[in-house]
Amino acid sequence: xxxxxxxxxxxxxxxxxxxxxxxxxxxxxxxxxxxxxxxxxxxxxxxxxxxxxxxxxxxxxxxxxxxxxxxxxxxxxxxxxxxxxxxxxxxxxxxxxxxxxxxxxxxxxxxxxxxxxxxxxxxxxxxxxxxxxxxxxxxxxxxxxxxxxxxxxxxxxxxxxxxxxxxxxxxxxxxxxxxxxxxxxxxxxxxxxxxxxxxxxxxxxxxxxxxxxxxxxxxxxxxxxxxxxxxxxxxxxxxxxxxxxxxxxxxxxxxxxxxxxxxxxxxxxxxxxxxxxxxxxxxxxxxxxxxxxxxxxxxxxxxxxxxxxxxxxxxxxxxxxxxxxxxxxxxxxxxxxxxxxxxxxxxxxxxxxxxxxxxxxxxxxxxxxxxxxxxxxxxxxxxxxxxxxxxxxxxxxxxxxxxxxxxxxxxxxxx
Numbered sequence: 001x002x003x004x005x006x007x008x009x010x011x012x013x014x015x016x017x018x019x020x021x022x023x024x025x026x027x028x029x030x031x032x033x034x035x036x037x038x039x040x041x042x043x044x045x046x047x048x049x050x051x052x053x054x055x056x057x058x059x060x061x062x063x064x065x066x067x068x069x070x071x072x073x074x075x076x077x078x079x080x081x082x083x084x085x086x087x088x089x090x091x092x093x094x095x096x097x098x099x100x101x102x103x104x105x106x107x108x109x110x111x112x113x114x115x116x117x118x119x120x121x122x123x124x125x126x127x128x129x130x131x132x133x134x135x136x137x138x139x140x141x142x143x144x145x146x147x148x149x150x151x152x153x154x155x156x157x158x159x160x161x162x163x164x165x166x167x168x169x170x171x172x173x174x175x176x177x178x179x180x181x182x183x184x185x186x187x188x189x190x191x192x193x194x195x196x197x198x199x200x201x202x203x204x205x206x207x208x209x210x211x212x213x214x215x216x217x218x219x220x221x222x223x224x225x226x227x228x229x230x231x232x233x234x235x236x237x238x239x240x241x242x243x244x245x246x247x248x249x250x251x252x253x254x255x256x257x258x259x260x261x262x263x264x265x266x267x268x269x270x271x272x273x274x275x276x277x278x279x280x281x282x283x284x285x286x287x288x289x290x291x292x293x294x295x296x297x298x299x300x301x302x303x304x305x306x307x308x309x310x311x312x313x314x315x316x317x318x319x320x321x322x323x324x325x326x327x328x329x330x331x332x333x334x335x336x337x338x339x340x341x342x343x344x345x346x347x348x349x350x351x352x353x354x355x356x357x358x359x360x361x362x363x364x365x366x367x368x369x370x371x372x373x374x375x376x377x378x379x380x381x382x383x384x385x386x387x388x389x390x391x392x393x394x395x396x397x398x399x400x401x402x403x404x405x406x407x408x409x410x411x412x413x414x415x
Contacts, residue, residue: 009035010272012028016034078122078148091339095125098313124212134196136159146177167384198282208307234371234373268316273298274326275297
């Protein structure tokens with residue numbers, strides 16, 4: 001991998017060769033998250049917007065020279081990436097925002113953005129000759145790993161809180177994963193996953209530990225900018241829990257700026273649930289010292305007490321001149337309804353959170369009406385049907401005759 005110069009600790013700046021360490025900086029233990037460092041001159045020899053325009057590979061692998069994998073490494077067979085970016089004209093008219101776009105990563109193979117990271121993790125595992133992978137997750141990262149692993153025949157061990165939505169648990173089981181439902185929080189499941197993986201030698205998929213996984217997530221930033229003709233938006237909004245996705249987006253934007261492919265740097269807005277706002281609190285205080293919280297929110301995918309990828313997340317927002325914002329569960333449910341009824345997009349709570357953040361940011365004057373805004377929906381609503389029913393309400397029960405239908409329709413008109 002000539003294009004990869006090495007790995008750099010986000011805490012102390014120490015650099016390592018890719019063969020020196022597997023996961024984290026040895027000086028900081030599990031907190032010593034590493035960042036992949038690239039040789040952009042070498043990358044520019046192999047890829048540019050003109051060559052991309054002629055590519056027929058509409059997956060994340062169209063950007064392979066920008067990913068930390070060997071050129072000859074085979075990709076998993078599932079189609080990951082190049083999800084649709086919709087110009088949400090009808091919803092934009094309702095909000096007075098003519099330049100509103102929605103990227104629906106619920107259209108990935110396992111219905112969440114996490115497939116981008118898992119695909120890269122699978123390739124790295126195969127490069128290293130690993131046969132078993134592990135992950136801790138509130139559901140999406142786990143189901144993503146399980147599906148991608150099944151597609152290539154790798155085994156996986158999953159740690160999830162036992163409170164994870166049944167839709168996500170069902171995915172894990174149908175893909176054949178070994179599921180350990182932890183009677184505790186996500187943070188406890190994460191720590192247990194690390195401990196067990198070290199003991200058994202499993203290859204760890206956790207983005208906020210394995211430096212290569214966020215490199216998959218950054219491809220969403222590439223796609224947004226390419227799908228907009230390399231004319232970057234003013235804002236990209238995304239839900240934030242552990243901080244892995246927004247950190248990955250920040251890395252992708254740094255790549256594009258370093259290569260000179262975009263005309264300006266978009267601002268990142270990280271949207272957190274009010275009941276899980278550790279990163280918002282640190283950002284507001286102007287520090288990288290993150291204090292843990294007791295998470296409680298309907299948006300399980302961003303329900304995190306101590307964000308594991310906190311440094312990358314905070315730096316991504318500050319690097320882009322962006323912001324964090326918090327939303328209530330009620331605002332998230334309303335965002336789910338609006339996305340469904342005005343744009344035809346079915347988002348899980350965490351996937352709808354950035355749209356809730358946009359509505360709040362508009363009210364507070366943080367985002368102007370004419371600005372070009374991309375809302376990144378990270379997961380499909382079928383992931384959490386219970387939450388969707390809370391947002392949508394219940395069907396009207398009628399007797400099997402036309403009189404009952406008439407009465408029901410009449411009551412609707414009366415309302």
